[in-house]
Amino acid sequence: MSRQLWSFHGGIHPPQYKELSNQRPIAQSSLAAELVIPLHQHIGQSPEPIVQVGDYVLKGQELAHAQGYVSAPVHASSSGTVVAIEERAIPHPSGLNALCVVLATDGEDRWLEQQLDERHYTAIEPSHLRNLIRSAGIVGLGGAGFPTFIKLNPTGRVIDTLILNGVECEPYITCDDLLMRERSTEILAGIKIMRHALQAGEVLIAIEDNKPEAIAIMQQAIANEPGIEVVSVPTRYPQGGEKQLIKVLTGKECPSSGLPFQIGVVLNNVATAYAIHRAVNHGQPLVSRIVTITGDGIKEPRNLEVPIGTPIQHLIDQCGGTSGEIERIIIGGPMMGFAMHSSAIPLIKTSNCILATRQPEQPAAPEMPCIRCGACAEVCPVELLPQQLYWHARAKEFDKTQEYDLFDCIECGCCSYVCPSNIPLVHYYRFAKTEIWSQEREKEKADQARKRHEFRLSRIEREQAEKEARLALKRAAVQEKSETPDKGEAEKQALIQAALARAQAKKESQQEPPKNTAELTPAQQRIIDEADARRQRLDAAADTPRKEAE
Amino acid sequence: MLTAVIALTALALIFGLLLGFAAVRFKVEGDPLAEKIDALLPQTQCGQCGFPGCRPYAEAMARGEADINRCPPGGETTIIALADLLGREPIPLDAEVGEEKPKMVAIIDEATCIGCTLCIQACPVDAILGAAKQMHTIIEAECTGCELCLEPCPVDCIDMIQIPEKVLHWKWPYPQPPTETRPG
Ligand code: SF4
Ligand code: SF4
Ligand code: SF4
Numbered sequence: 018m019s020r021q022l023w024s025f026h027g028g029i030h031p032p033q034y035k036e037l038s039n040q041r042p043i044a045q046s047s048l049a050a051e052l053v054i055p056l057h058q059h060i061g062q063s064p065e066p067i068v069q070v071g072d073y074v075l076k077g078q079e080l081a082h083a084q085g086y087v088s089a090p091v092h093a094s095s096s097g098t099v100v101a102i103e104e105r106a107i108p109h110p111s112g113l114n115a116l117c118v119v120l121a122t123d124g125e126d127r128w129l130e131q132q133l134d135e136r137h138y139t140a141i142e143p144s145h146l147r148n149l150i151r152s153a154g155i156v157g158l159g160g161a162g163f164p165t166f167i168k169l170n171p172t173g174r175v176i177d178t179l180i181l182n183g184v185e186c187e188p189y190i191t192c193d194d195l196l197m198r199e200r201s202t203e204i205l206a207g208i209k210i211m212r213h214a215l216q217a218g219e220v221l222i223a224i225e226d227n228k229p230e231a232i233a234i235m236q237q238a239i240a241n242e243p244g245i246e247v248v249s250v251p252t253r254y255p256q257g258g259e260k261q262l263i264k265v266l267t268g269k270e271c272p273s274s275g276l277p278f279q280i281g282v283v284l285n286n287v288a289t290a291y292a293i294h295r296a297v298n299h300g301q302p303l304v305s306r307i308v309t310i311t312g313d314g315i316k317e318p319r320n321l322e323v324p325i326g327t328p329i330q331h332l333i334d335q336c337g338g339t340s341g342e343i344e345r346i347i348i349g350g351p352m353m354g355f356a357m358h359s360s361a362i363p364l365i366k367t368s369n370c371i372l373a374t375r376q377p378e379q380p381a382a383p384e385m386p387c388i389r390c391g392a393c394a395e396v397c398p399v400e401l402l403p404q405q406l407y408w409h410a411r412a413k414e415f416d417k418t419q420e421y422d423l424f425d426c427i428e429c430g431c432c433s434y435v436c437p438s439n440i441p442l443v444h445y446y447r448f449a450k451t452e453i454w455s456q457e458r459e460k461e462k463a464d465q466a467r468k469r470h471e472f473r474l475s476r477i478e479r480e481q482a483e484k485e486a487r488l489a490l491k492r493a494a495v496q497e498k499s500e501t502p503d504k505g506e507a508e509k510q511a512l513i514q515a516a517l518a519r520a521q522a523k524k525e526s527q528q529e530p531p532k533n534t535a536e537l538t539p540a541q542q543r544i545i546d547e548a549d550a551r552r553q554r555l556d557a558a559a560d561t562p563r564k565e566a567e
Numbered sequence: 568m569l570t571a572v573i574a575l576t577a578l579a580l581i582f583g584l585l586l587g588f589a590a591v592r593f594k595v596e597g598d599p600l601a602e603k604i605d606a607l608l609p610q611t612q613c614g615q616c617g618f619p620g621c622r623p624y625a626e627a628m629a630r631g632e633a634d635i636n637r638c639p640p641g642g643e644t645t646i647i648a649l650a651d652l653l654g655r656e657p658i659p660l661d662a663e664v665g666e667e668k669p670k671m672v673a674i675i676d677e678a679t680c681i682g683c684t685l686c687i688q689a690c691p692v693d694a695i696l697g698a699a700k701q702m703h704t705i706i707e708a709e710c711t712g713c714e715l716c717l718e719p720c721p722v723d724c725i726d727m728i729q730i731p732e733k734v735l736h737w738k739w740p741y742p743q744p745p746t747e748t749r750p751g
Binding site: 057107109110111113115413414416441444445447448450451452454455456458459462463464465466467469470472473493494497541544545548549551552555 | 571605608609610611612620621622643644647651677678691692693694696701702704706709711732733734735736737738739740741742
């Protein structure tokens with residue numbers, strides 16, 4: 018099993034702290050009285066709710082249906098009653114609220130009758146397997162949350178290598194480690210389904226060499242499986258990054274803005290494989306995940322299997338609560354996670370770790386000016402120039418940050434970790450990225466506004482010209498009339514009558530719609546219709562008093 | 568009778584020419600620099616810069632008659648972009664023209680609206696729908712937040728509201744750096 022391995026540029030060796038949480042087996046979390054299930058738990062479009070407040074739902078029942086291709090449904094993670102569909106705090110660095118389905122659990126945890134495809138997975142066509150995986154709401158459980166069925170669609174390409182990511186390179190996190198130790202046969206069952214869906218060649222299960230137990234157990238599990246291999250890789254952060262791991266295992270470079278598909282590789286997380294096994298072999302959608310609750314601020318750090326939507330405070334309480342003065346609670350690992358704004362927020366599909374750190378004895382060293390040491394460039398796994406990116410992001414020179422390939426940055430945090438000046442480099446890159454996206458959106462809006470404004474100007478111009486043309490015609494007619502001899506009094510009267518009649522007719526025809534309501538898009542027409550409906554309601558309500566006033 | 572025919576033909580000719588001239592004259596093209604500048608302006612068309620819209624301000628800048636710091640809706644971002652384009656140093660927003668505010672959209676209180684159409688005439692981007700004596704509505708996606716419709720409304724039924732922040736469009740805040748200057 019000495020397989021040739023390659024290496025990626027840079028990387029760091031932060032202290033691991035894995036032993037904090039990997040000493041105890043996975044425990045089943047108790048059921049919270051209220052589950053808050055956000056609709057948006059993945060990359061792509063939000064699903065649309067299909068239940069209503071007051072509905073009784075069973076565990077595994079669909080709550081919101083996927084919209085568009087890159088989307089995933091969400092399911093009830095226990096049985097109970099929908100008590101609200103409203104904006105609640107979700108795990109997101111912004112601390113903003115988003116739409117959630119709130120479930121009051123009834124404690125019975127009753128599953129929906131599973132409609133299982135009785136066939137063996139090898140008898141199911143790959144496209145149908147992808148549909149099963151899609152409707153089970155499975156997304157990448159390693160952290161990014163990309164809908165998994167898309168990653169299992171080779172779109173006509175030959176997939177030479179399917180990589181299972183069991184690297185778990187970020188300090189503190191041990192949920193994949195424990196899953197591999199305790200549920201290796203289920204993971205293997207999921208891997209085989211993935212391989213079938215992709216019609217992939219070899220399968221590599223990559224595990225860092227700091228997890229010898231998991232390596233041994235997985236090796237045992239695959240002992241009689243041809244074409245599947247467990248590869249132990251030397252521990253180095255960020256080995257678990259998609260492009261980094263592909264490089265290490267295959268020596269292939271993923272194109273800058275391309276996908277691994279293009280070089281015949283697909284990479285998925287081991288926890289995702291486990292979820293696929295549950296979905297295809299047991300008909301159970303993704304309603305729970307394993308999460309590491311750890312850090313020096315947690316009394317009994319461990320891994321819990323948790324229904325999606327469980328409040329994070331509920332999980333901390335099950336681990337003995339916090340100890341000491343908490344500095345902050347982080348969702349995700351110490352390198353790539355973000356600080357939590359409120360302990361009421363729920364656990365979602367992509368949350369792999371809750372990290373509570375104590376107030377350090379010494380305050381963090383202050384940020385200092387960049388000394389241009391170049392340490393950041395040495396560790397960057399993407400071989401970027403973090404220092405240059407920093408200067409340009411700081412000066413808000415966004416086009417220059419893009420020249421330095423800002424969007425190739427994977428936000429791994431290696432550069433900030435080694436920076437002797439304690440500059441929060443990644444924060445600058447995130448700022449620059451979201452600012453660029455927002456400017457692109459605003460540019461689009463401005464272009465639309467410019468078009469509409471120019472159209473309006475030309476319309477006013479045209480109307481003006483038409484009006485003048487009409488006036489001139491009239492003047493000419495008047496002039497001609499004055500050349501003809503005087504008319505009698507009766508004729509004059511007739512003319513006045515005619516003019517009055519015209520005025521009357523004009524008044525009646527004033528009901529014609531204004532010009533800007535011609536050629537409406539369906540969306541605009543809908544807005545008008547809705548507004549008209551509202552107006553009618555208002556009119557009806559106001560009718561009685563108005564009549565009285567008349 | 569003959570005079571009338573001649574007069575009408577002459578008029579038709581004159582106005583045909585006039586329309587043609589207008590089409591050429593108002594075709595927004597011409598100065599490529601003004602074009603480039605205009606592309607950087609937010610197109611709110613609010614007139615806070617002291618010009619009747621973004622394009623006239625862009626033209627004034629292209630002629631060198633206006634400074635680059637007069638557009639409050641564009642704020643710092645626009646000033647930096649303009650400075651970059653024109654090879655100048657960014658300067659702070661001219662306090663005289665107003666201050667940078669969060670993005671807003673107008674909404675009409677439908678119960679109060681009397682359907683006078685005055686706001687429709689003020690809207691620079693035709694974002695208001697409605698007819699005489701019928702209630703008016705603003706197409707939120709097309710409203711630039713210029714506030715030009717507020718003043719003409721005789722019953723004060725238009726309000727500006729801040730666009731609520733959404734998770735998907737949220738931006739990381741600018742990190743607060745300690746004071747330092749860029750070396751060399
Ligand atoms: S955060 Fe970005 S720039 Fe910094 S080391 Fe990682 S990939 Fe490179
Ligand atoms: S590591 Fe920090 S101090 Fe050194 S060059 Fe990079 S940003 Fe500057
Ligand atoms: S202030 Fe800015 S947005 Fe408003 S009209 Fe002038 S350039 Fe356009």
